[in-house]
Amino acid sequence: MQTVRVNLGPRSYDIALTSTDPAGFAAFARRAAPKAKLALVVTDANVISHASTVASGLQSVGIHSQTAVVPAGEASKSVARLEALYDALAELPADRGTLVVAVGGGVVGDLGGFAAATYNRGLPLLMVPTTLLAMVDSSVGGKTGVNHPKGKNLIGSFHQPAGVWIDTAYLASLPDREFRSGLAEVVKYGVIQDPEFFEYLEANAAAILARRPDTLVHIVARSCRLKADVVEQDEREETGLRAILNYGHTFAHGYETVGGYGAWLHGEAVAAGMVGESRLAERLGRIPVAVTDRQVRLLTAFGLPIAGKPEWATEALIDVMRRDKKSQAGKLRFVLPTRLGHVELVDGVSEDLVREVLRT
Amino acid sequence: MQTVRVNLGPRSYDIALTSTDPAGFAAFARRAAPKAKLALVVTDANVISHASTVASGLQSVGIHSQTAVVPAGEASKSVARLEALYDALAELPADRGTLVVAVGGGVVGDLGGFAAATYNRGLPLLMVPTTLLAMVDSSVGGKTGVNHPKGKNLIGSFHQPAGVWIDTAYLASLPDREFRSGLAEVVKYGVIQDPEFFEYLEANAAAILARRPDTLVHIVARSCRLKADVVEQDEREETGLRAILNYGHTFAHGYETVGGYGAWLHGEAVAAGMVGESRLAERLGRIPVAVTDRQVRLLTAFGLPIAGKPEWATEALIDVMRRDKKSQAGKLRFVLPTRLGHVELVDGVSEDLVREVLRT
Numbered sequence: 256m257q258t259v260r261v262n263l264g265p266r267s268y269d270i271a272l273t274s275t276d277p278a279g280f281a282a283f284a285r286r287a288a289p290k291a292k293l294a295l296v297v298t299d300a301n302v303i304s305h306a307s308t309v310a311s312g313l314q315s316v317g318i319h320s321q322t323a324v325v326p327a328g329e330a331s332k333s334v335a336r337l338e339a340l341y342d343a344l345a346e347l348p349a350d351r352g353t354l355v356v357a358v359g360g361g362v363v364g365d366l367g368g369f370a371a372a373t374y375n376r377g378l379p380l381l382m383v384p385t386t387l388l389a390m391v392d393s394s395v396g397g398k399t400g401v402n403h404p405k406g407k408n409l410i411g412s413f414h415q416p417a418g419v420w421i422d423t424a425y426l427a428s429l430p431d432r433e434f435r436s437g438l439a440e441v442v443k444y445g446v447i448q449d450p451e452f453f454e455y456l457e458a459n460a461a462a463i464l465a466r467r468p469d470t471l472v473h474i475v476a477r478s479c480r481l482k483a484d485v486v487e488q489d490e491r492e493e494t495g496l497r498a499i500l501n502y503g504h505t506f507a508h509g510y511e512t513v514g515g516y517g518a519w520l521h522g523e524a525v526a527a528g529m530v531g532e533s534r535l536a537e538r539l540g541r542i543p544v545a546v547t548d549r550q551v552r553l554l555t556a557f558g559l560p561i562a563g564k565p566e567w568a569t570e571a572l573i574d575v576m577r578r579d580k581k582s583q584a585g586k587l588r589f590v591l592p593t594r595l596g597h598v599e600l601v602d603g604v605s606e607d608l609v610r611e612v613l614r615t
Numbered sequence: 616m617q618t619v620r621v622n623l624g625p626r627s628y629d630i631a632l633t634s635t636d637p638a639g640f641a642a643f644a645r646r647a648a649p650k651a652k653l654a655l656v657v658t659d660a661n662v663i664s665h666a667s668t669v670a671s672g673l674q675s676v677g678i679h680s681q682t683a684v685v686p687a688g689e690a691s692k693s694v695a696r697l698e699a700l701y702d703a704l705a706e707l708p709a710d711r712g713t714l715v716v717a718v719g720g721g722v723v724g725d726l727g728g729f730a731a732a733t734y735n736r737g738l739p740l741l742m743v744p745t746t747l748l749a750m751v752d753s754s755v756g757g758k759t760g761v762n763h764p765k766g767k768n769l770i771g772s773f774h775q776p777a778g779v780w781i782d783t784a785y786l787a788s789l790p791d792r793e794f795r796s797g798l799a800e801v802v803k804y805g806v807i808q809d810p811e812f813f814e815y816l817e818a819n820a821a822a823i824l825a826r827r828p829d830t831l832v833h834i835v836a837r838s839c840r841l842k843a844d845v846v847e848q849d850e851r852e853e854t855g856l857r858a859i860l861n862y863g864h865t866f867a868h869g870y871e872t873v874g875g876y877g878a879w880l881h882g883e884a885v886a887a888g889m890v891g892e893s894r895l896a897e898r899l900g901r902i903p904v905a906v907t908d909r910q911v912r913l914l915t916a917f918g919l920p921i922a923g924k925p926e927w928a929t930e931a932l933i934d935v936m937r938r939d940k941k942s943q944a945g946k947l948r949f950v951l952p953t954r955l956g957h958v959e960l961v962d963g964v965s966e967d968l969v970r971e972v973l974r975t
Contacts, residue, residue, distance in 0.1 A: 265853075334698055341694075345765035348938070373733065376760065376771045377851070400736065405705035411736045412772055491737070493625075578708070 257476050261395065261483045263415055263490055270395060270419040270479050274468040280383075280420050281312035284354070287418030288379045291354040293347055294320035297340060297367030298358040299327040302385045305425060306358040309383055318354065321347060325366065327359075329517065332366050332401045334410070340370040344378075354379050354417075360386035360433075361393040361521070365408070368399030372414030379417040385425045387437025388522055391444075391478035394419050396486040406578075407511070413491050421479075423471040436522030438463065438557045439503075441474050443529060444481040446550060447502045450596035452477055457549070460556045499598050502590040503529030505579050509572035510563050519560070526559035534612045535604065536591040546595050569613045573606055617836050621755065621843045623775055623850055630755060630779040630839050634828040640743075640780050641672035644714070647778030648739045653707055654680035654714040657700060657727030659687040662745045665785060666718040669743055678714065681707060685726065687719075689877065692726050692761045694770070700730040704738075714739050714777075720746035720793075721753035721881070725771070728759030732774030739777040745785045747797025748882055751804075751838035754779050756846040756860075766938075767871070773851050781839075783831040796882030798823065798917045799863075801834050803889060804841040806910060807862045810956035812837055817909070820916045859958050862950040863889030865939050869932035870923050879920070886919035894972045895964065896951040906955050929973045933966055 256279055259270040271283050284291075294313050298306035303324060310320045323343045325331040347353060355378050357367035364382055371380040382394040400411020426434065445453030455474075456463065462470040482500065489496035506528030510519060519527075533547040551561050563572070576587055587604045616639055619630040631643050644651075654673050658666035663684060670680045683703045685691040707713060715738050717727035724742055731740035742754040760771020786794060805813030815834075816823065822830040842860065849856035866888030870879060879887075893907040911921050923932070936947055947964045 334694065334701075338694055341763055341770055342765075345763055345769065348765070373729075373760075373770050373772050375769060376758065376773055398736065400733075403701055403705055405702075405708070409705065409735060410701055410733050412733050413736055 257472065259476055259479045259483060261415075262487050266397075266415040266490075268416055268418050270421060270483070272421045272423065272472055272476050272479070274423040274472050277308070277422055277424065278312070280309065280422070281316045283418060283420055284313055284318065284356070284381055285316040287381055288318075288352070288354045290352045291318050291379065292352065293349065294318050294354040294356050295340070295344055295347060295349065296320050296322040296356045296358055297325065297363055297370070298322060299325050299331065299360070299363050301327045302359050305383070305385055309356060309358050313354075313356070320356070325363065327362070329362060329402070331362050334401060336366055337370055337401050340367065341374060344370065344374050349374060349378065351375050351378065354381055356381045356383060358383040358385060360384065360389045364389055364393050365398070365400050365411070368414055368416070369401055369411055372399050372412045377414060380414060382416045382419040384419070384421060386429060387426055387434055387475070388440060390421050390423070390426075390475050391437060392440045392482065394421070395479050395482045397490065407508075415490075419479075421475060423468060423475055426466055426471055432520060434466070435558045436520035439522035439526040439529070439554065439559055441478050442550065442553055442557070443500075443502055443525065444478050446529065446533075446592060446595060447499050447590070447598045448481045448484070448596060449477070450594075452481070453549070453553070453595055457553055460553065464557070495600055498600050499590050502592070502598050503532055505576050505587075505589055506531040506563075506572075508579055509575040510567065512575045513567045513571045514564065518564075523560050526554045526557075527562050530554065530561045531563070531612055532589055532591055534615070535589060535608060536593075538608055538612065539591065539601070539604070542592050542594060546592055549595065563613065569610055572613055573609060576609065577606075617832065619836055619839045619843060621775075622847050626757075626775040626850075628776055628778050630781060630843070632781045632783065632832055632836050632839070634783040634832050637668070637782055637784065638672070640669065640782070641676045643778060643780055644673055644678065644716070644741055645676040647741055648678075648712070648714045650712045651678050651714040651739065652712065653709065654678050654716050655700070655704055655707060655709065656680050656682040656716045656718055657685065657723055657730070658682060658718040659685050659691065659720070659723050661687045662719050665743070665745050669716060669718050673714075673716070680716070685723065687722070689722060689762070691722050694761060696726055697730055697761050700727065701734060704730065704734050709734060709738065711735050711738065714741055716741045716743060718743040718745060720744065720749045724749055724753050725758070725760050725768070728774055728776070729761055729771055732759050732772045737774060740774060742776045742779040744779070744781060746789055747786055747794055747835070748800060750781050750783070750786075750835050751797060752800045752842065754781070755839050755842045757850065767868075775850075779839075781835060783828060783835055786826060786831055792880060794826070795918045796880035799882035799886040799889070799914065799919055801838050802910065802913055802917070803860075803862055803885065804838050806889065806893075806952060806955060807859050807950070807958045808841045808844070808956060809837070810954075812841070813909070813913070813955055817913055820913065824917070855960055858960050859950050862952070862958050863892055865936050865947075865949055866891040866923075866932075868939055869935040870927065872935045873927045873931045874924065878924075883920050886914045886917075887922050890914065890921040891923070891972055892949055892951055894975070895949060895968060896953075898968055898972065899951065899961070899964070902952050902954060906952055909955065923973065929970055932973055933969060936969065
């Protein structure tokens, strides 16, 4: 078992990674929440079997649990589903030591995490991500939340987990498209923070796509470490540093909104978004074309899109970007590379330049 | 203008107190939220005139605001009202710099505060309490939340405000019963932390009841300072210290639940609760009867109840106490005085002893 430590003072926690020791979960859960007697396991219909393994593990260390199953898919990140979790917690009945265990992808983690963040002003939370995207991104860093009709993740809070348990063996059964989508965020860490990791991904693309267990543990562990490095320095997105994680995400947000949630998976939107924003950096004279080209080649090797769909109207995309959380007073703001392995927050990017990139 | 500083590292803030300088609000708001351009003012139907003064003040420093009015009363602390505030924020549209200003009593503060805590993962919050209870208790310390059918404040989070503006002139028009109810929490600070303050209250009861402006500023400022001393040491109720603020509240919770929210005001329940818990401390040999007697006399002088209503069934009260947030695995836990000015958390109090106190 490998461990990535997230150092956040009193809110520090471990991310445990394994591909061979599923039974280690029970002891990890006990260590993460030493006093818990009760747990609510939140999961979705697709991964109920993983949730039931988790529940058995909890039982073996004296934590009795109930399971709340939500429908798979983004629609479950709603205030209505959140209320159902509050009801389930009240039914248990949960006290302040009751553990919430989120077994699933980003939707389950965000929803279950937000219930944990806000029930009784905060319950201990254990993340058990079952998708690559959740393993390398949403399970780490403490962001939780649900959607509002006016915007994704508009309602939420920061709530660091007590622990994250990552068993990459779960990835063996992940549908191909979801697996590839998760790789987009992995590539992102290389571009924004670690050129050697980017090279590793280039050199090992075939092993990654073949889902070789040791390779998977490595890329997930490295991604978690890189994300943790950022989160440790800017836990609540206050200094601006954490914004670097949004590389590719301003364009992606446009694609997801205009395409409609579900047209593309999040990672697909991020892949095309990174290429778009990299081209923007080129036009601003910040990077040579080669930096974009390497991303295009790697993302293509991973079977990911490198541009938005032609039917998505440029003005609609720009309009979404204007309303992005990063934008201030309507001015466009992007996280742009200055070289492979480093990005900067760039203010006041001209909409015409963005239009140009979107149209090419 | 007096200032009480709440030191919480990056979440530090000022509580400004005045009885003579209402116009100081605008500059205070600007300092508390230097970048805000937009605000949502949350208020209730009873204090709309105060809210409109606040909105004018905000406008004078360039903060344009919309006002969301909720019905007065505990029923507004609901997920449904919360959703309406999310909608109002989305309509503005709020960005991360948008200020939420809660103008009202505890209900408005808790509800508006929780909306601020959870919209966009946290918006700056300005508290403008208009009741004595909100001034000395709920506006300070960062607790926000709404009710669940299974329990008060079951859904919520910690979200420190960017500032608290207290104009005790608002108290001139507060209904007598509400004013007296607020005094219960003021008395509480004397019992749990400050015997000299308790003596001050005894010596100045008439001036307090006459709402003499200088006296009001003094008791509110001292109460805020005493609460801040606790919150600074245990911001998120983790070390157990913050629990001392719950003196009188275990019994009070029983009275409020069995009596039905609304039978008694919160402070009335706390007054009778303090006397009950003080008697419990007597029976455990922790304090002489004189400590209870002084509380009884002061609370009586303030026109507050000193025992529950005879029709409230003992077993029903015990049952609520057993489910109290402080209780663990069904064992009763109380905050009990050891002398005037000091309390301790006491575990495993026998239910029979509680029954005895409830029946006398």
